[in-house]
Amino acid sequence: xxxxxxxxxxxxxxxxxxxxxxxxxxxxxxxxxxxxxxxxxxxxxxxxxxxxxxxxxxxxxxxxxxxxxxxxxxxxxxxxxxxxxxxxxxxxxxxxxxxxxxxxxxxxxxxxxxxxxxxxxxxxxxxxxxxxxxxxxxxxxxxxxxxxxxxxxxxxxxxxxxxxxxxxxxxxxxxxxxxxxxxxxxxxxxxxxxxxxxxxxxxxxxxxxxxxxxxxxxxxxxxxxxxxxxxxxxxxxxxxxxxxxxxxxxxxxxxxxxxxxxxxxxxxxxxxxxxxxxxxxxxxxxxxxxxxxxxxxxxxxxxxxxxxxxxxxxxxxxxxxxxxxxxxxxxxxxxxxxxxxxxxxxxxxxxxxxxxxxxxxxxxxxxx
Numbered sequence: 001x002x003x004x005x006x007x008x009x010x011x012x013x014x015x016x017x018x019x020x021x022x023x024x025x026x027x028x029x030x031x032x033x034x035x036x037x038x039x040x041x042x043x044x045x046x047x048x049x050x051x052x053x054x055x056x057x058x059x060x061x062x063x064x065x066x067x068x069x070x071x072x073x074x075x076x077x078x079x080x081x082x083x084x085x086x087x088x089x090x091x092x093x094x095x096x097x098x099x100x101x102x103x104x105x106x107x108x109x110x111x112x113x114x115x116x117x118x119x120x121x122x123x124x125x126x127x128x129x130x131x132x133x134x135x136x137x138x139x140x141x142x143x144x145x146x147x148x149x150x151x152x153x154x155x156x157x158x159x160x161x162x163x164x165x166x167x168x169x170x171x172x173x174x175x176x177x178x179x180x181x182x183x184x185x186x187x188x189x190x191x192x193x194x195x196x197x198x199x200x201x202x203x204x205x206x207x208x209x210x211x212x213x214x215x216x217x218x219x220x221x222x223x224x225x226x227x228x229x230x231x232x233x234x235x236x237x238x239x240x241x242x243x244x245x246x247x248x249x250x251x252x253x254x255x256x257x258x259x260x261x262x263x264x265x266x267x268x269x270x271x272x273x274x275x276x277x278x279x280x281x282x283x284x285x286x287x288x289x290x291x292x293x294x295x296x297x298x299x300x301x302x303x304x305x306x307x308x309x310x311x312x313x314x315x316x317x318x319x320x321x322x323x324x325x326x327x328x329x330x331x332x333x334x335x336x337x338x339x340x341x342x343x344x345x346x347x348x349x350x351x352x353x354x355x356x357x358x359x360x361x362x363x364x365x366x367x368x
Contacts, residue, residue: 003090003098004180011153013079015048015249023163023244025052025202028085028234029059029111031068033241037259041243045077048249050156052202052229053083053165053183056113059234063116063145070148082152083165083203084183088113089150091135103128117142154182159249162195166203170195194224198252200244205232207239207326212277214328216240217356218256231258231356236326238262238343238351238358258356262341265352265365267334274331277359278306285323289315295347299324311344332359339368 015021022041027034034055043049055069056062072078080086091099106114107126118125121137128134139146155164155174162168167185169177170193186204193199206228207214216239219228232239240260247253280287280301287299287310296309302321314325332354334340340361344351349362 003087003094003096004178004183006179008154008174008177008179008182009082009152010174011079011156013156013158015158017159017250018248019048020046021048021050021158021161021246021249023050023052023200023229023246024241025054025165026083026205026230026233026235027051027055027059027065027241029056029062029065030234030241031059031061031065032261033233033259034065034068036261037241037243037257040259041245041257045075047077049078050163051078051080052163052200053081054085054202054230055080055083056088057085058109058111060111061116062111062113063120066113066145066149070145073148079156080152081156081163081165082149082154082179082183086149086152087183089146092139092146100131102131103134114138117145154179157197160252161198161200161246161249163200166201168195168199168201169193189219189221189226189228192224193226196225198225198227198254200227200229202228202230204228205230205235205239207232207236207279208281208283210279210281212279212328213330214238214279214326214358215356216242216353216358217258218242218244220254220256222252225252227254229256238326238353240353240356260341260353262343262353264339264341264368265350266368267336267338267340267361267363268366269336269363271331271334271361271363273333274329274359277328277330278304278308279326279328279330280308280310280324281326285326286321287315287324288321289319311346328359330359332357332361334361334363340365 115125164182167188216231229242231242233241240258243257245255286302291298297312299310300307308329316323340352340354
């Protein structure tokens with residue numbers, strides 16, 4: 001039986017009505033974003049904080065983030081849920097291809113929990129080759145960390161809400177799900193499921209559900225009782241860390257706050273939205289370079305034939321055909337006095353975010 005084939009672990013904590021519940025997913029080892037968001041929402045001991053998986057990997061500080069999460073959980077008002085990037089305790093039970101690929105994965109990413117642990121052990125992560133000896137050293141040095149990860153629930157249910165990292169399937173008790181069903185499912189929202197209770201998931205960045213306009217805000221589908229909250233922290237240059245705010249676990253009221261570190265500037269003149277636009281994104285990012293420039297390159301999206309200018313540094317190779325970083329040519333509708341976060345400053349204008357939506361502004365900005 002593989003690591004995701006076992007039955008899901010489900011936690012049903014008692015959360016008092018009227019207690020504010022904060023839900024954050026997909027921190028991905030970005031400790032500054034996490035701390036920034038906690039400060040922004042005013043997290044305190046009277047709140048309950050649910051971490052809906054993937055607090056590790058892809059960012060720069062997995063081990064520090066793990067220890068911060070463990071310390072928070074020790075106070076009793078923080079409830080973590082396992083994500084597919086958090087299941088590292090499985091290395092001591094799983095001996096299949098996933099486990100055998102660990103050294104390659106670690107050395108390819110040059111980051112992550114095991115990378116950080118190797119460094120703390122005084123090892124060169126790039127020199128780790130024999131997995132069994134490495135696992136013995138990990139187990140001896142980090143027993144508390146792996147014990148914590150090994151007991152994380154795969155789902156949490158309280159009041160009017162169910163929390164799982166990637167997916168929940170209707171007309172199926174939570175305990176009847178496998179771990180894999182709850183931990184891994186791309187584009188789950190597009191399956192159209194609806195529920196009586198709210199189902200809150202992360203895992204799949206919400207902007208990947210976008211077509212022509214890029215928005216990192218949570219999807220709050222009140223008709224279907226589904227909330228998707230992964231704002232692509234770490235994964236996208238213009239991503240953010242979202243926090244779902246539930247004032248009362250027994251009611252359907254909910255809102256959100258978001259954090260990113262982009263410098264905020266004030267718009268000085270009105271700008272109309274572009275009549276048409278494209279969002280070139282992960283999984284559909286193949287372009288043909290028509291004219292390569294030092295700052296921008298004219299490109300044609302291979303699948304759609306749409307032409308747009310892309311920052312040259314976003315192109316992954318020097319070839320005529322290449323994949324590229326996520327990008328858009330959307331021109332944001334803005335009014336003088338609006339505040340925007342500046343993601344990129346170029347000779348043509350600014351790539352900015354306004355209320356979670358990314359796009360271009362071609363006027364002047366003032367510092368606040």
